Amino acid sequence: RKEVEQDPGPFNVPEGATVAFNCTYSNSASQSFFWYRQDCRKEPKLLMSVYSSGNEDGRFTAQLNRASQYISLLIRDSKLSDSATYLCVVNGAGSYQLTFGKGTKLSVIP
């Protein structure tokens, strides 16, 4: 089983749509969880950390379910500028080791 699994997409959605990404992780000892976004040929940029209580930042909501080892990201009212690859990231076995999912590509269409 892969350590962090994501649906690779692509997700093609119209502007204004709501889109949800899911991610599962295999290491039950993982401590921290993140969503990064990466634009084509650019570096990953932190979108948000993910907490068990859930967290929201504007149009973005992230949820963590430790029991199911599942992380989600919800984007409401999609904008063209949301088009990017979204990386689910989990800290791995060692304290420095981030484990990246392969990313989910989102294209928001006018």
Place this chain on the structure above:
Amino acid sequence: DTEVTQTPKHLVMGMTNKKSLKCEQHMGHRAMYWYKQKAKKPPELMFVYSYEKLSINESVPSRFSPECPNSSLLNLHLHALQPEDSALYLCASSQAGGGTDTQYFGPGTRLTVL
């Protein structure tokens, strides 16, 4: 300010060349990282420095040689690379390298080996 800078932005080198990639952060972070990213793949960890000491080497070939001159700077020395080493090389930093630390990435150096 969560800025990590990297130079150069692009680098083309031959297999016999020696070059260096540079990374700098002024956030007071004590952990710094080198990653390699190939097209359509996630970043792969290469090296971790914590408090200026090499903590992790992910079995990287010796043609890649990291150096941490001080807590703000991280270099990656390149020698006798192969065409398959062409990739985006990303530097990142985090506060102290703990399990809950957020890593902040630089813009990367796009390396082409001819």
